[in-house]
Amino acid sequence: MPDLKEVYFQTLRIRKIEEAIAERYSEQKMRCPTHLSIGQELVPVAISQYLTTRDKAYSSHRAHAHYLAKGGDLSKLIAELHGKSGGCTAGRGGSMHLSDLDCGFIASTAIVGNSIPLATGNALHQQLSQSDGITISYFGDGATEEGAFYESLNFATVRSLPILYACENNQYSVYSPLSVRQPASRSIAKLAAEIGVKSFSVDGNDPQRVLEASQAAIEFIRKERKPALVEYFTYRHREHCGPNFDDELNYREAHEVEEWLANDPLKNLQKLLSSDSDFSHFQARVSEQITQEIEAAFNFASSSPFGDPIDNERYIYAK
Amino acid sequence: MPNNSTSFATQLQKAQHHAMQNDPGMICMGLGIDDPKAIFGTTSGLQTAFGQSRVFDMPTAENAMTGIGVGAAIAGTRVLMTHQRVDFFLLAMDQLVNNAAKWHYMFNGQMSVPLTIRLIVGRGWGQGPTHQQSLQSWFSHIPGLKVVVPGLTDNAGQLLYDAIMDNNPTIFLEHRWLHNQIASEDECQPLTEQPRHTRILREGEDYTIISNSYMLSEALQAQKYMQQFGIQCEVIEIASPTNIDWHVLYQSVKKSRRCIVTDMGHTFCSLASEIANRIYSECFQSLLCPVTTLGLPHYPEPTSYGLTPDYYPNINSFIQTISGNCGVDIARITTTQHHDIPGEWFKGPF
Ligand SMILES: Cc1ncc(C[n+]2csc(CCOP(=O)(O)OP(=O)(O)O)c2C)c(N)n1
Ligand SMILES: [Mg+2]
Numbered sequence: 001m002p003d004l005k006e007v008y009f010q011t012l013r014i015r016k017i018e019e020a021i022a023e024r025y026s027e028q029k030m031r032c033p034t035h036l037s038i039g040q041e042l043v044p045v046a047i048s049q050y051l052t053t054r055d056k057a058y059s060s061h062r063a064h065a066h067y068l069a070k071g072g073d074l075s076k077l078i079a080e081l082h083g084k085s086g087g088c089t090a091g092r093g094g095s096m097h098l099s100d101l102d103c104g105f106i107a108s109t110a111i112v113g114n115s116i117p118l119a120t121g122n123a124l125h126q127q128l129s130q131s132d133g134i135t136i137s138y139f140g141d142g143a144t145e146e147g148a149f150y151e152s153l154n155f156a157t158v159r160s161l162p163i164l165y166a167c168e169n170n171q172y173s174v175y176s177p178l179s180v181r182q183p184a185s186r187s188i189a190k191l192a193a194e195i196g197v198k199s200f201s202v203d204g205n206d207p208q209r210v211l212e213a214s215q216a217a218i219e220f221i222r223k224e225r226k227p228a229l230v231e232y233f234t235y236r237h238r239e240h241c242g243p244n245f246d247d248e249l250n251y252r253e254a255h256e257v258e259e260w261l262a263n264d265p266l267k268n269l270q271k272l273l274s275s276d277s278d279f280s281h282f283q284a285r286v287s288e289q290i291t292q293e294i295e296a297a298f299n300f301a302s303s304s305p306f307g308d309p310i311d312n313e314r315y316i317y318a319k
Numbered sequence: 320m321p322n323n324s325t326s327f328a329t330q331l332q333k334a335q336h337h338a339m340q341n342d343p344g345m346i347c348m349g350l351g352i353d354d355p356k357a358i359f360g361t362t363s364g365l366q367t368a369f370g371q372s373r374v375f376d377m378p379t380a381e382n383a384m385t386g387i388g389v390g391a392a393i394a395g396t397r398v399l400m401t402h403q404r405v406d407f408f409l410l411a412m413d414q415l416v417n418n419a420a421k422w423h424y425m426f427n428g429q430m431s432v433p434l435t436i437r438l439i440v441g442r443g444w445g446q447g448p449t450h451q452q453s454l455q456s457w458f459s460h461i462p463g464l465k466v467v468v469p470g471l472t473d474n475a476g477q478l479l480y481d482a483i484m485d486n487n488p489t490i491f492l493e494h495r496w497l498h499n500q501i502a503s504e505d506e507c508q509p510l511t512e513q514p515r516h517t518r519i520l521r522e523g524e525d526y527t528i529i530s531n532s533y534m535l536s537e538a539l540q541a542q543k544y545m546q547q548f549g550i551q552c553e554v555i556e557i558a559s560p561t562n563i564d565w566h567v568l569y570q571s572v573k574k575s576r577r578c579i580v581t582d583m584g585h586t587f588c589s590l591a592s593e594i595a596n597r598i599y600s601e602c603f604q605s606l607l608c609p610v611t612t613l614g615l616p617h618y619p620e621p622t623s624y625g626l627t628p629d630y631y632p633n634i635n636s637f638i639q640t641i642s643g644n645c646g647v648d649i650a651r652i653t654t655t656q657h658h659d660i661p662g663e664w665f666k667g668p669f
Binding site for chain 2: 031032033083084087090091092093094095096097109110111112113142143145146147148173174175176180181182249250251305306307309312313316
């Protein structure tokens with residue numbers, strides 16, 4: 001079991017980064033559609049405990065936490081949101097198209113379900129090149145409704161590919177609840193199991209369970225060189241796209257929101273660690289450290305220049 | 320704001336209500352069709368009025384849902400689907416191109432596909448490479464598909480009503496920046512009357528501008544501006560690339576002897592280049608200068624604000640072309656408005 005304090009630190013770090021983005025979004029300098037991960041940070045933090053840079057990740061529109069947990073550069077993320085040349089794609093991709101090859105975060109893409117086959121292809125490459133790395137494919141519950149999800153899992157099973165399908169089931173696709181999209185009895189984990197993928201299902205906000213399930217799945221993939229899927233139940237705290245809360249729209253029942261806010265992964269970690277006598281000291285120290293890191297990243301972003309549009313014609317074709 | 324003011328979005332909403340009323344078997348589906356934002360206000364009240372079996376949200380499954388729409392349409396249900404971006408719909412190209420477009424022809428006219436697909440073209444606030452594509456040229460390339468690209472509030476509802484009631488698969492491309500466009504209700508064309516897809520909106524002797532969708536707004540602004548300098552532009556709307564009244568275009572160009580074609584897709588292999596080609600063929604002797612095509616450069620739109628100030632043609636693109644070809648020096652317009660928003664009402668993020 002990894003050090004819970006480290007897990008707390010990383011979860012807190014992503015939370016504070018996302019909150020800083022939300023707070024400054026209204027300054028209108030981050031001019032791109034932005035899907036925050038607040039409430040869902042624990043899943044990628046837990047998974048990343050068991051990864052190295054030889055393991056590669058793909059993600060979706062809601063990618064900040066996946067990128068950061070994998071080790072993606074914070075300054076390059078913030079600069080990217082500002083469209084600056086110092087961003088991880090120099091402003092070309094924005095929040096929905098992140099990449100940091102140094103840490104093994106290959107890419108996030110904006111079309112729902114779109115990166116699941118890409119991740120599967122990465123696992124095929126790993127298999128063919130006899131790499132010992134594995135691939136992580138992050139996506140939401142909505143993405144499991146796309147044909148590409150089934151088609152990818154099917155192929156990964158047929159060819160025994162080393163891939164973790166990490167499904168963050170936050171129960172909504174924009175404002176649409178699961179009830180209008182999937183039958184009430186649906187378990188994404190069971191569905192995957194029927195396709196032939198080793199599957200797990202877990203409360204995605206419960207630190208110990210999330211760590212256990214992620215570890216079990218990843219160990220299985222490494223040992224058996226076969227695909228696995230974990231369905232993590234979690235919840236987004238804010239609006240689908242943008243910095244605000246949108247509970248006044250009443251598309252989620254008040255008691256549901258309350259229950260999930262009480263089951264906040266960060267609070268759950270705090271509870272687990274509260275008996276540790278050193279914890280409040282640790283908390284204060286890392287909190288301060290993160291604040292400074294965020295400040296530095298925003299400073300980097302604002303001092304980084306915009307790229308020159310003259311270069312827009314570069315990279316249409318590879319050399 | 321005019322008396323009895325109405326908006327582009329409201330006109331679309333009315334057209335859908337009217338069609339649902341007039342065809343009791345018709346259905347509407349789309350992701351978020353009944354959510355609090357009601358597809359930018361264009362579907363508000365539909366579900367309340369017509370019930371959940373006829374107006375419904377759907378799984379995030381564009382490919383199969385389009386096929387389901389095609390199958391229901393073949394069976395005799397009139398179907399309207401809506402997608403919040405063109406780009407999301409690309410998953411369904413197989414169903415559209417291999418089935419919907421070809422069905423009537425392939426089965427020797429025995430069956431038809433009364434299906435309309437509303438697709439919204441995004442722009443601005445960093446919509447970037449995968450949220451802003453304008454693919455009317457692609458769709459127009461496929462025989463059997465009808466394509467409609469509205470640009471003005473006065474006929475938007477009429478065009479949509481006509482598309483829905485048409486018994487052919489029709490792609491209806493709405494530009495996101497048009498939804499808040501305002502007009503007076505009195506100017507709006509009656510929904511159930513046959514629309515004119517090719518319209519001369521402003522008459523002029525000196526320059527022909529052929530346009531549609533959001534570019535029409537820029538063209539009309541340019542027309543007004545050039546008027547101050549004694550240059551009269553004729554602005555022609557082609558609201559359906561697959562139903563162009565070519566003689567209207569040829570006559571205009573033969574009169575004005577100069578022509579701009581604007582279209583918001585990439586210019587290479589585009590609707591604009593197709594129109595320009597036909598004008599060269601038919602009006603060659605009349606032309607005083609080459610036909611100009613104003614569209615997007617041949618690279619994807621970067622997300623960054625700093626990389627995109629010149630990505631889209633704007634009023635200055637018209638001024639530059641027209642003044643150059645008319646041999647007059649006319650000042651460009653300077654603006655303090657951000658290039659990535661149409662006005663203060665739109666601050667992203669979607
Ligand atoms: C193919 C496609 N359809 C629709 C959209 C619009 N869209 C963007 S995010 C999203 C929600 C997807 O839900 P889910 O996969 O559960 O992810 P979540 O946002 O909940 O994290 C939708 C429908 C899209 N980007 N791509
Ligand atoms: Mg979801």
